[in-house]
Amino acid sequence: MSEDTLVRFEKHGAIGVITVDNPPVNALSPGVPEGIIASVDAGIADPDVKAMVLIGAGRSFIAGADIRQFGKGRPPLKRKTYDAFEASPKPIVAAIHGYALGGGLENALGCHYRIAVASAKVGLPEVLIGLLPGGGGTQRLPRLIGPKIALDLIVSGRHVPAEEAGQMGILDRVIPADGDLLSEAIKFAEEMADVRPLPLIRNDDSKLGEATAGGDIFEAKKKQIARKARNQIAPYNNIKAVQAACELPFDEGIKRERELFEELVSSDESKALRYAFFAEREAQKLPDVPKGTPVRDIKTAAVIGAGTMGGGIAMCFADAGIPVKVLEASQEALDKGFERIRNNYEVSVKRGSLDAEEMEARFARMEKVTNYDDIGQCDVVIEAVYEEMSVKEIVFKELDRVMKPGAVLLSNTSALDIDQIAAATSRPEEVGGAHFFSPANVMKLLEVVKGSKTSPEITATTMALGKIIAKAPAACGNCDGFLANRSRAPFNSEMVIMLEEGCMPEQVDKVMVDFGYPMGPFAVGDLAGLDIGFAGRKRRAEADPNYRMLPIADKLVEMGRLGQKTGAGWFKYEKGDRTPHPDPEVADLIRTMSKEMGNTPREFTEDEILKRLLFSSVNEACKILEEKISYRASDVDVMWLYGFGFPRYHGGLMYWADGLGTQDVYNQIAAWHQQYGDRWAPSALLRKLADTGTAFREAHTLVG
Numbered sequence: 001m002s003e004d005t006l007v008r009f010e011k012h013g014a015i016g017v018i019t020v021d022n023p024p025v026n027a028l029s030p031g032v033p034e035g036i037i038a039s040v041d042a043g044i045a046d047p048d049v050k051a052m053v054l055i056g057a058g059r060s061f062i063a064g065a066d067i068r069q070f071g072k073g074r075p076p077l078k079r080k081t082y083d084a085f086e087a088s089p090k091p092i093v094a095a096i097h098g099y100a101l102g103g104g105l106e107n108a109l110g111c112h113y114r115i116a117v118a119s120a121k122v123g124l125p126e127v128l129i130g131l132l133p134g135g136g137g138t139q140r141l142p143r144l145i146g147p148k149i150a151l152d153l154i155v156s157g158r159h160v161p162a163e164e165a166g167q168m169g170i171l172d173r174v175i176p177a178d179g180d181l182l183s184e185a186i187k188f189a190e191e192m193a194d195v196r197p198l199p200l201i202r203n204d205d206s207k208l209g210e211a212t213a214g215g216d217i218f219e220a221k222k223k224q225i226a227r228k229a230r231n232q233i234a235p236y237n238n239i240k241a242v243q244a245a246c247e248l249p250f251d252e253g254i255k256r257e258r259e260l261f262e263e264l265v266s267s268d269e270s271k272a273l274r275y276a277f278f279a280e281r282e283a284q285k286l287p288d289v290p291k292g293t294p295v296r297d298i299k300t301a302a303v304i305g306a307g308t309m310g311g312g313i314a315m316c317f318a319d320a321g322i323p324v325k326v327l328e329a330s331q332e333a334l335d336k337g338f339e340r341i342r343n344n345y346e347v348s349v350k351r352g353s354l355d356a357e358e359m360e361a362r363f364a365r366m367e368k369v370t371n372y373d374d375i376g377q378c379d380v381v382i383e384a385v386y387e388e389m390s391v392k393e394i395v396f397k398e399l400d401r402v403m404k405p406g407a408v409l410l411s412n413t414s415a416l417d418i419d420q421i422a423a424a425t426s427r428p429e430e431v432g433g434a435h436f437f438s439p440a441n442v443m444k445l446l447e448v449v450k451g452s453k454t455s456p457e458i459t460a461t462t463m464a465l466g467k468i469i470a471k472a473p474a475a476c477g478n479c480d481g482f483l484a485n486r487s488r489a490p491f492n493s494e495m496v497i498m499l500e501e502g503c504m505p506e507q508v509d510k511v512m513v514d515f516g517y518p519m520g521p522f523a524v525g526d527l528a529g530l531d532i533g534f535a536g537r538k539r540r541a542e543a544d545p546n547y548r549m550l551p552i553a554d555k556l557v558e559m560g561r562l563g564q565k566t567g568a569g570w571f572k573y574e575k576g577d578r579t580p581h582p583d584p585e586v587a588d589l590i591r592t593m594s595k596e597m598g599n600t601p602r603e604f605t606e607d608e609i610l611k612r613l614l615f616s617s618v619n620e621a622c623k624i625l626e627e628k629i630s631y632r633a634s635d636v637d638v639m640w641l642y643g644f645g646f647p648r649y650h651g652g653l654m655y656w657a658d659g660l661g662t663q664d665v666y667n668q669i670a671a672w673h674q675q676y677g678d679r680w681a682p683s684a685l686l687r688k689l690a691d692t693g694t695a696f697r698e699a700h701t702l703v704g
């Protein structure tokens with residue numbers, strides 16, 4: 001598109017309106033900054049123009065730099081848009097709707113004034129993709145609102161609602177969400193047209209003193225983020241850039257910001273985070289669900305089961321403003337479930353992330369029911385009962401009896417056959433899987449499972465529902481464990497098998513925490529409850545006589561060591577303390593059982609521990625891809641990032657493996673195949689990727 005179609009300049013009386021029109025989010029793609037500057041120059045040159053307005057066409061202001069352009073060696077612009085704004089002798093008003101993020105907000109900060117509709121959001125989220133605001137944001141925002149709040153916004157990357165941004169001083173005016181932004185902005189520009197001096201943020205250092213007034217805010221911020229920012233550089237470069245604003249004159253601060261930005265833009269961390277950003281969006285594109293497939297309107301919901309999962313799922317709907325009926329067999333079970341929901345909300349209220357009024361508003365959207373006939377008119381129903389096929393079949397028979405035509409029937413099952421569940425109804429094409437991860441109100445992944453009869457409309461509706469309830473949806477086909485848990489299963493086995501060879505749980509957990517996981521896998525098992533894995537293994541052993549049991553893990557459960565809930569599992573726990581402590585009793589059990597198996601304990605390198613776990617899942621993911629249960633490797637990454645807490649700055653399981661190369665991964669798996677037998681047999685697809693030098697990210701191109 002040429003510059004004058006990406007950006008247009010029109011006069012409304014004495015006001016020059018600069019409109020950015022680069023769908024879908026008005027990113028600052030090549031031609032957009034140039035078009036903006038040309039428009040500013042036109043407005044300055046026109047004697048009839050007394051002031052200007054910068055506005056976005058479509059659904060948003062400017063959502064930032066075009067992230068796809070990073071790494072393409074695009075030379076930096078000679079003239080920056082914000083410099084052009086500040087050099088203008090005529091005031092320029094940024095008129096914001098939708099989003100003003102990253103370079104979008106930085107452009108608005110270069111303008112003299114900022115006005116927004118109440119539904120707009122602003123922010124500097126660059127840290128979330130491993131960057132920092134490289135367009136002056138780290139220098140202007142601290143001057144505008146003070147370094148303390150600016151530091152919080154820049155290091156968190158959060159989006160700030162317009163009302164709050166107005167109170168902070170980022171916006172000069174906030175108009176009602178249904179207000180006419182353009183006409184209000186033109187009116188505002190006319191009001192300010194003759195006001196002098198023109199306000200330039202760069203010239204006002206009056207707030208910067210607060211950086212040291214109450215103690216060193218930068219050291220405090222480093223301490224505050226230490227745990228979450230482990231192994232990362234971007235958060236710390238963002239802190240340094242804001243610190244530069246408080247210690248250097250503006251132009252030197254800009255230079256320092258550029259240096260710190262350049263350190264990040266070519267970093268592996270930022271490349272991985274940018275990959276993850278697009279992988280989440282790529283997951284919305286389903287080759288067998290054409291764009292434009294009708295999506296059903298979801299205005300009311302029902303959840304069957306008020307247990308941990310059912311309660312969490314009900315919260316997702318209530319949080320998204322959707323009224324939800326929760327059905328249980330008894331009032332007592334309902335009351336217990338709703339007490340758990342209230343406790344969950346109260347934790348957020350105590351943390352300050354939810355206000356008490358909003359909590360009550362969400363509660364008011366939830367209704368307890370004990371009769372199936374009460375939910376028949378709901379647009380969607382999600383079954384979240386006990387993970388037992390016979391129970392689910394009874395539930396779906398009832399749903400088939402009561403649900404209105406056109407209702408979406410979904411199961412939260414984590415592994416059971418969607419086709420068998422659907423077969424319990426007369427409308428299998430209306431049935432699909434919506435697998436939430438525990439805790440459902442917190443974990444972002446929604447695994448959308450297509451049964452063989454599930455219609456594209458149901459899949460499209462479930463994907464859209466995922467976005468509505470603020471999840472990261474990713475789709476897959478039907479098999480035992482679907483995509484997420486099936487790809488994770490070898491990891492869960494391998495970690496226990498290594499104990500049989502002489503490794504200890506704390507060694508494995510340390511390797512995985514050092515890699516970037518928030519918790520080690522054995523500690524996670526203790527948190528979830530070891531009886532859950534035990535039941536899954538029993539089910540698989542009944543279905544598959546060759547299934548490799550895990551006697552050490554089974555023994556712990558038989559001893560009643562179920563994890564945190566019994567005060568002991570793989571680790572032991574002091575009363576009221578969730579810190580896992582290595583337990584000599586477990587070490588003795590491991591040594592004894594390992595010896596009984598005829599094994600001689602041996603040493604493990606950290607590299608072997610990491611690769612034994614992750615390569616086993618990479619291999620399984622390749623099998624899932626070659627069976628066409630998954631569309632593409634990046635969907636595996638989305639599932640691992642949002643379902644299993646895979647460290648985001650490694651991009652995802654398959655992205656990380658690509659960093660090692662398919663040949664090396666294949667060679668190591670082939671070697672373990674020789675050493676350990678069939679469970680390590682390389683998948684045919686992995687062999688093909690290695691032989692052809694194809695990356696995991698392109699694996700789908702080799703699947704027939």
Ligand code: T1G
Binds near residue numbers: 027064282
């Ligand atoms: N660049 C390129 N494409 C983008 C984009 C961006 N900044 N933002 C969105 N898209 C694409 C996205 O991939 C998708 O494409 C479509 O737009 C709709 O997005 C110098 C260095 C704005 C909140 O980090 O957070 O400025 O899948 O599905 O859910 O200091 O997009 O349709 O092909 O997400 O309504 C800083 C990133 C950049 C904002 C809208 N800005 N974007 O959410 O739609 S770095 C950001 C978002 C920077 C400067 C620095 C969200 C959104 P497709 P979507 P949405």
